[in-house]
Amino acid sequence: MFHQSQGRRRFLQNAAIFSTGLMASLLSDRPIHASDESVEAIVIGSGFGGAVAALRLGQAGINTLVLERGRRWPITPEQNTFATYRKPDGRAAWLSSTTFDGVPIDVYTGVLERKDENGITVLCGAGVGGGSLVYNGATYQPPRQLFYKVFPRDINYDELDRVYYPRVLSMLKASPIPQDILNTSYYDSTRLFLKQATIAGLPHRLVDAALDWDIIRQQIQGTKIPDAIIGENWYGLNSGAKNSLDRNYLAQAEQTGHVNILPLHLVTAITEVPRFGYRVSVNEINEFGEVVATKTFTSRYLFLAAGSIGTSALLVKAKATDTLPRLNEYVGLGWGGNGDSIALRSGFSEPTNPGQEGDGFATVQHFDNPLGPISILHGTQWNAPEGTLISLGMGIPTLKGKFNYDATTGLVKLTWPVNSNHPKDTKVLQATEYTYKLLNQKYQDKNPITVTLDASVIGHPLGGAVLGLACDFYGRVMGYRGLYVVDGAMIPGSTGCTNPSFTIAALAERNIERILRDDIVTRYPSSVTLRDKQVVNK
Structure with missing residues (x-):
């Protein structure tokens, strides 16, 4: 070595x-x-x-x-490199007295920074490896037609598809969740999410993840301390399962x-x-x-x-x-914030294995949504109650933010033009809500389904x-x-x-x-x- x-x-x-x-x-x-x-x-x-x-x-x-x-x-044999959701400490946040969700901790150079800007809150990684330490590992390539809704034709998508996306994929060793892992109780919610997409007739698929699935298997078998299979993620994976x-x-x-x-x-x-x-x-x-x-x-x-x-x-x-x-x-x-929004859908009668759930990296690709293309990526939350599904919506926002320098403080601040009456501001959220409505309406459950949507905090600053x-x-x-x-x-x-x-x-x-x-x-x-x-x- x-x-x-x-x-x-x-x-x-x-x-x-x-x-x-x-x-x-x-x-x-x-x-x-x-x-x-x-x-x-x-x-x-x-x-x-x-x-x-x-x-x-x-x-x-x-x-x-x-x-x-x-x-x-560095990942240690004792599996204690990072803080956890269940026992947060200073390692969870960058020079802050609280975690990103408000839990008091000691001030330390931890892995995740919360930045409260003008009109938006942004989460950023910190450490050798940057955002790869705290992202969920989803390695998700846009299709050609959506790539060119964002980027100019001067950038050759076919070249990226043929040469550069595969090069990165090879380095990260990313692949979809294997079927034997998906079939375990640790991925109940992923299977329910895929079932709902099938019933709704919406295109869906598994997404490549930069994870070592053999380490995930060891967690399931009990030979590794569990983290990825119980919703631990943003503070880092102590098992070494994340290919950061x-x-x-x-x-x-x-x-x-x-x-x-x-x-x-x-x-x-x-x-x-x-x-x-x-x-x-x-x-x-x-x-x-x-x-x-x-x-x-x-x-x-x-x-x-x-x-x-x-x-x-x-x-x-x-x-x-x-x-x-x-x-x-x-x-x-x-x-822009990548059209990010977090959704909590509650009321499902089928099991979702609350607090003991891994991220299966499945997505609904509702690109022909009449209000604008949307993808819904299934996610997890360590303390989610039974009968809930967590997901990340991503769209193509047209509203843009701006950075400004304040000479009195010597600081640069981002301003996101929040205005609920602005049609460009609400369009992506409306499209996202439309997709969730289709998922919920088509799926028949004995309980009423509620949706809570939040676009005030984003993890994909661009x-x-x-x-x-x-x-x-x-x-x-x-x-x-x-x-x-x-x-x-x-x-x-x-x-x-x-x-x-x-x-x-x-x-x-x-x-x-x-x-x-x-x-x-x-x-x-x-x-x-x-x-x-x-x-x-x-």
Whole structure:
């Protein structure tokens, strides 16, 4: 097994050679601070976009530094890495005195941040692996017709379908729930959900999940402490059943010897360094959020992957404070919540195994809904009462949010234009309600079925630096050479009625391949071996 210490030594050796040569060649025309640490490429964030970029840069021989605000979360043999819903503590939330749903805890650099913005609440992951630590693992590709309801034709869906979606699927080892697991009592609610869809005549199917199904089987058999099969999810899976990015993309990136990940490094600002690249200002924090050091790093290539909220905030602040004055007028615009809504349907007489239920990753695809295309993804909740079904609705919103910089506080805030009388604001919710109505009406039950729908909290923030507007169609930020967006900020508010992680990663694979070929490898051809080029382009 490749040890992190060995990878770090190789990285530092390569970085030292790079920095020495670069200083000799560029000393005369770049105002680098003496305290700056220089590296060829920096990636801010380690979620789906950042992890993809880090691996491909490392394979290309580009010395790369990944700056991640959160800590590492290695799975332990004792299965005690993460907090649980049943016993929450500081590990559940990012520097908050409560969990996202209000349970008091100690303040710690936990895995999930709740951000209360203007008109909307957003949930964001934190830690090495980003959102993959807290997502449910659903790996859901949009169909062609819905992809082009969101993205311009300049982005080739057929190429994504043929090359990049399969590449990500292979890395995440995602697959549908096996039938033997689905048939257990731990998935009663999934089978009931599929039964209702069949009765209603609505298209439905199982969705690939980035889970290790053998570990799920061990939980069912009692040889592993249960988590995935009893509704534990958003705070991480202690069993190791979740194929999060720290265990595939990021692990392989570090194994190249060209990628170094610095946890607990919170980026506060980015600045252009003329005729060279970019300076990144960073607070190194401890696990309680206290600043223990301030640092600056410089790089020729800078990849923004701090999530839609984080990346957008950095760019909007940089534009407002003139550290990146040439950013265009589209920076901070085009934000959306993926049409997310959570539904609790109650009153079913058939068993749903309350509090002891796994997520079977089944979806209803009501794409011909007369009010707009909708998908309903079945979910779980650890404390759901008997006779209830939980699900996530996803649509294609047309209303857009905007990020603004407040000079008095130095903070960037998202504004979501909440207006119940606005037809664009209510259309997705109305379409979602219509689909639930069909599911409930067709399914005959002796009890009345009630539906509670909530769209005030979303877990799929998208936009703020959108492809074709703030960036070109490969994530190059307009007006700046060597500056790229590779995360959910590049997505125009929706990924076509699907969970966004799969599409973010596929686009990141597509974009980094082009960036390496046209922007980086051709600039430093001697630093990339033939073998590395073959790895990048396979």
